[in-house]
Amino acid sequence: MFDVPRRVRLLAGAVLPLALLTGCGPSAATQGGAGDSGELVFASIPSEESTSLEQDFEPLIRMLEDRTGKQIRMEKATDYAAVIEGQRSGKIDIAMYGPLSYVVARNNGVSITPVGAQTEGKGKPPGYQxxxxxxxxxxxxxxxxxxxxxxxxxxxxxxxxxxxxxxxxxxxxxxxxxxxxxxxxxxxxxxxxxxxxxxxxxxxxxxxxxxxxxxxxxxxxxxxxxxxxxxEMIPGSPAAISDDLDPAVKQALTDGFRDANADYLRQHGYCEGECQISGYWGFTPVDDATFNSVRDVCAVTRDKQCTGG
Known part of the structure; x- marks a missing residue:
């Protein structure tokens, strides 16, 4: 089997059976908001070739810690169902989704806002066909x-x-x-x-x-x-933050993801060389409407994957 890029795997496993988030305890969102805690939890599903989530996202984490003044703890999720449940229960503050799993999360009442989608290069759209x-x-x-x-x-x-x-x-x-x-x-x-x-x-x-x-x-x-x-262009995988976070922290994270790319991180000393974020050049701003095409496809197919059922 040939190596499949991370973006392909993220989309292929959009909704899987519910599993536990590895080692994830109460986050800032479960303790009265991020203003009451010095830590934020960032969850992602590791790629097959990944040796360490912390290493994959290290430049981004350092930059977001400086922006928010909070320590950011990476947590490995076993599947998107765990990510969805973790944000629903307030145990995850920042999460990486596939486009379909993001729509499923919103369809199931999870209060999150997308702040950026992964893109492979400067000027490239956050998506593929x-x-x-x-x-x-x-x-x-x-x-x-x-x-x-x-x-x-x-x-x-x-x-x-x-x-x-x-x-x-x-x-x-x-x-x-x-x-x-x-x-x-x-x-x-x-x-x-x-x-x-x-x-x-x-x-x-x-x-x-x-x-x-x-x-x-x-x-x-x-x-x-x-x-x-x-x-049509399929939206890229989004990072989404909990709506229950302190407004100042939410704004800092939103602004941080707008600057989360290899060029910015390299120029500001967060990394050297290729400076990728989990295999990508970085993020580009998106909003909820970016994923309306996924909703349109769900309306056509009426597949159970669209509801997580």
Whole structure:
């Protein structure tokens, strides 16, 4: 199995069974607000290649500690359900979400505000696209041609590898539950390779997987797969803060995430060299409306993943 970028894994595991947050005790939000505590809890799900969350986010944490005057403690979450429950119960003050899990949290009454979404480079939008691909010599020209075909998806809980493609199919008049033979490949790489090997007539994977990762690995050659569909831009993974925090702390965190990028952190002595934040260049400002496209896709698909049910 080829290495899948962190952003892909974050989206693929958007809603999983509830699990406990590792070692997470009462946070500032459960003790009368951050103004009454010197500590904030920041939760994230580690990437597969991560050796330490503290190391992944270290420049950002140092900067936010200076901005807020609070110590920030990183906590490892086992899945997004744990992140959602942790912010609901007041045990997490700052959290990293996938776009779908953020929408699920808001749908379930968790009082949070997004303050930034991850972006891979300066000037790049905080998001990416899902591609529908077929072999280069396939007669398939659009999603409407997929009726009766074998189609590779990533996983039912994948935003980009299932939810957005399912909505695209519906708009093309194809019911993903009845009109195609669905194969859950288990990964964006496996979905694309299933098409390349002939296991599937078509499949879905992220733009980066098709354009960059698999060609770089030598798993496919440029042009082996032809793109017949592109999703709209899928929002990047957001950082969200608890609405129960002291207003001054909330503002400091909001302002901090606006400056949370490799250039700023390097210039102000928080890091040297490449200076990435958990594999990304940094964050770009977003608000709740940024994720309306996810809500629109949920309205089309009506999938249980959208409610966390």
């Amino acid at each position: 899902s591609f529908g691909v077929v072999p280069k010599d396939s007669p398939i020209r659009s999603l409407a041609d997929l009726k009766g075909k074998t189609v590779c998806f990533v996983d039912p809980n994948s935003t980009s590898g299932y939810l957005y493609p399912k909505a695209g199919l519906a708009e093309a008049g194809v019911n993903a539950d009845r009109d195609v033979q669905a194969v859950m490949a288990g990964g964006h790489d496996a979905s694309a390779l299933g098409v390349a090997s002939g296991q599937c007539d078509a499949g879905f994977a992220t733009d980066t997987m098709i354009n960059e990762l698999l060609p770089a690995q030598g798993a496919i050659k440029p042009g082996d797969l032809r793109v017949v569909w592109k999703s």
